[in-house]
Amino acid sequence: MDAQEELDRLSGVFFTQGEFVASVSGTTTPVVDPATAQEIGAFPHVTAAEISDVVRAANVAQKAWWAESGLHRSELLHEVASAMRRISPEVAEIMTRETGKPFKESSDEMMWSVSATDYYAEIGRHSVGSVIGTSVAGQMHYTLKEPMGVVVVILPANFPVLLLMWEAAAALAAGNAVIVKPSEYASLTTLKFMEAFEALPAGLVQCVTGGGEVGRQLVSHPETHMIGFTGSVPTGQAIAKACAEQFKPCLVEASGNDAFIVMPSAQLRTAARAATFAAFLNCGQVCTSAERIFVHEAVYDEFAAMVVEETGKLRIGNGLGKVDLGPMEHAGELARFEKVLARALEQGAKVVQGGGRPEGLPVELQQGFFHEPTVLTEVTPDMDVMTEEIFGPLAPLCKVDSFDQALELTNSSQFGLGATIYTSDPVEMHRATNEIVTGMVWVNAPLLDNDAGPFGGRKMSGLGRQLGAEGLDTFRHTKMVMVDPAASEQDFWWFPYSDEESFTPEA
Template sequence: MTIIENRAAETATASATRDILNPSTGQVIQTVPEHGAADVDRVVAVARDALENGPWATMRPSERSRVLLRIADEIERSTEELYRLEAQNNGRPVTETRAQLSRVPEWFRYNAGLLAAQRTAVLPSDGPYLTYQRRAPLGVCGIITPFNHPMLILARSLSAALANGNTVVVKPSELTPLTTLALLPILERAGVPAGVVQVVTGAAEAGRRLTEHPDIAKITLTGGTETGRSAAVATARRFARMTAELGGKTPVIVFDDVDPREAAEGAAFSAFVAAGQSCVAGSRFLVQRDVYDAFVEHLTARAAAIRVGDPDDPQTQMGPLISARQRGKVAELVDSSREEGATISTGGGVPALDGELAGGFFYAPTVIADATMAMRVAREEIFGPVAVVIPFDDEDDAVAMANDNPYGLGAGIWTHRLDRAHRVADRIEAGMVWINDHHRLEPSLPWGGIKESGIGKDAGIESFDEFSWLKTVVTRIAPDSVDWYGGAGTERLN
C-alpha cells in the first residue's frame, strides 16, 4: 500500500477525502483525496504544460513505441500486486482479476506496434501537386473509467492516447481508484515523462469538470448512459472528440439446435462473471421454446453451484457487488419481477456468509424464469448477477426481441447452424456479437456500441487513429508560378 499512499498524497490538494471500501467486507482499506473542479483545473494545466513544453509530443515515434513496450514489461512484473489490489478494491475474485490483468500488457504492445508501423498517405492530385498527410497529437485527453474493469479499460484508451503523443488526465471511479494510482510509478519506471499522465480521484464534480474543461481535446468515458449523455453535451459545445461505452442489456439467443446443457454452462459466464457487473453481461437469455425448460434447469443448477465468497480465495468464483447501493438496486429489480409474475428459480437474495464477509455487499447468483419482455428485469440494466430467461418461437421472433431495447452494445448467439449464426448476427443491432462464446476481446477488436450504448470505438486501429488529428499538406511542384489575376494559371479554380 505504500506506493498508493505516496502517490495519492502527491496529488492531494483537496481538503476533503474519501474512504475506499473493500466491498467484500464493507471495511475501509484506503483514504484518497476527494478532488473537485479546482483540482481538475490544476492537473489539466500540468498536463498541458507537459504537452507544450515536455518531450513526449515531439518524441520520435520509435522512441515512444519503446516506452510503451517498457510499460507492458513493467506491468507484467507488477501483475500479482495489481490483480490482488484490484480484487480487494472491486471485489472480483483473484481468478478473474489475474486472468484479466495478465492481458493488460497486450494493449500497450499492440498500440506500440501500430505506432511503429504507422503510415500516412500520399494522395492523388490533378496537376503539379504533391499532396500528403501528417498526424499530430490531439492534446490533453481525459479518460474516465468505471469500477468494474478499472485497469483493463484504462489500458485500452491510455495506450492509444500515449502512443499518439497526447498527455492524459485520468479520473477513475471514485469507488476503485487504487490500481490506477498504483500505475503511476509503473509509468515512471518505464520512462513516461513527468506530467504526461495525471490522476484525479474525485466523484461527479471532478468528472463533470473534466468533460467541460476547455483544454481537454478528447474524452473517453465508460459509464452509465445518463452520464455519457451529459458528457456528450459538454464536449459537443466545444467540438471536442468523445468516445463513450455506456449501458447495455445484452441479449443471448439460444436456438434449439444446441444442447441446452452445453448452452447453459457456456453462457452462464456471460451472466455471472464480475458478479454481472459488466456492460455486456448476458442479462437477457432468449431461449427457443422447445429447449426452454431444459435450459432453465441447467442454468439454475450452474448458478446455484457458483461458489460465492472471499475474492482473495482462489476457490471463490463470484465476489460481492461494488456497494450497498448497487445491491439495493439489484434486489429491488429482482423483487419487481416477482410482483410481475416471474419465477425465481435460484438466488434472489443475500447469501449467508460468516465473519467479515457478513458485512460485504454480496448477492446470490439469480435466475429468473417465466419472464416476459414487458417486465422491468427484461428492459432495464441490472448490473448484478441476474439472468432473465425468456422464451421465443422462431428466428424472426428472437431477432425482434433482441433488438427491442434502447441499448446496442453486445449480443450472443448459441447455435450449431452456420447459416443461422451469420444471418442472425447480421440482423442484431449491437456493436459486438459473439457466436457460441461471450465477452471475448483482443486489442485489435474495435469495442463499442450503438444506440444508447455509446459512440465511437475503443481498441483497434479505429481507436488508435481517433487519438490524433489528420493534416493534409498540398505542395505545388510545377516550375512556373501562379498569377491568377495576371492571367497565369486560370485554367482551374479550387
C-alpha cells in the same frame, strides 16, 4: 506487499508529474472493502487549483512526447507493459480488495491490459498518414495523423485497469498525454497502477481523484482536448453535451442490455455454461453481460435446468479466496440490484436458483455486499428486467417461439452494445451477424475481446470505438496536406476568369 500499508500509503494522494502528492483538499471519501464492508483507506477530492496544475503539466509533457520519434514512444510503451507484468500481483490484490472481484479476474484484467499496451506500442508507429492520388499533376497530396493533445479518461469501477488501458495505450501511442479520473470505487487501485508508467516522462500520465465535480472540471477545461468516458447513460449524455459546447471530441461507452440467443441446434450444455459465465462474470457487472437470455421454446426447459445446475456450482465469497463470484462493488449497487430483482418478481418472474443474500458466509463477510447468482424463468419481453440494464448477478430466461422472434426482441432494445447467439445452423449464424443491430456479435463465443478489433456499440450504448486501428484513430486528428513543389501558376482556376467561361445568354 503488506496490503493495508500500501492502501494507507495511497490514501489522501493523487499522481502528478511522476509522483504521489498529498492533496491540499480537506475533503476525502472512505474506501470500503465490499467483501467485509470495512474501511480500508480514503481518496481525496482534488482542488480546482490542483486540477489546473495537472492540466498545465500534461500539455507541457504532451508536446515533448509528440516531438519524440515513433520508435522511441513504442519502446517506452513496451517498458510500460513490462512494468505492468511486474506489478500485476500487487495491483490485482488491491483491485480485489477495493472492487470485490475474484483475484483471478483481477489478474486476468492486468494481463489483458498488458496485451493491449503491447499492441498499441506497435501499431502506433505503423502509420501516421497516407499518400493519396493527386487531383493536380505535379503536386504531392497526403494526410497526417496528429494527436488530440491532452486526453481525459473517466472510468467506472468494474474494469478499472483494462478500460483505462484500452484508451490510454491508444492515446499515448497516438502522441497524447493522459489524465485519469478513476471511479470513486476503484481510486486506490488506479493510483497503485500509476507505478506502471515510471518509464514515461513526468506529467504524461497523471491521476486525479474525486467525485463528479472533478470530472466536470476536466471535461470543461479549455486545455483538455478529448474525453473518453465509460459509465452510465445520463453521465455520458452530460459529458457529450459539455463537449459539444467546445466541439471537443469524445468517446462514450455507456450501458448495454445484451441479448443471448439459444436455438434448438445449439450444443446445449456448452451454451448453458456460456450463458452462466456471460451472466455472472464479475458478479454480472460487465457492460456486455448476458442480460436478456432468449431461449427457443423447443429447448427452453432443458436449457433452463442446465443453467440452474451450472449456477448452483458457483462458489461465493471473498475474492481473495477460492471463489467464482465476489461481492458487488458497493452497498448502493447491491440495493439497486435488489430493487431490479424485486420488480421482476412483482411482474411475474419466478426464481429457480438463488434470489437472495448468500447464507453460511464466514462472520467477517456477513456485512459484505454479496448476492446469490440468480436465475429467473417465466420472464416476458415486456418486463422491466428485459428493457433496462441489470448490471448484477441475474440471468433472466425468456421463451421465444422462433429465430425471427429472437431477432426482433434482440433489436427492440434501446441499447446496442453486443449480442450472442448459440446455434449450429449456418443460416442462423449468417442472419444473426447481419441483422442484429449492435456493435458486436458473438457466435458461440461470448464476451471475447480482440485488441486488433473494435469494441463499441450503437444506439444508446454510446459513441465511437476502442481497440483496433479504429481505436487508435479515435485519439488522432487527420490533417490534409497539398504541396506544389514548383509553386506553379494555377491558371486553370485562378483569377482572372477567362471570357470563354463566362455566362453567355441564349440568342
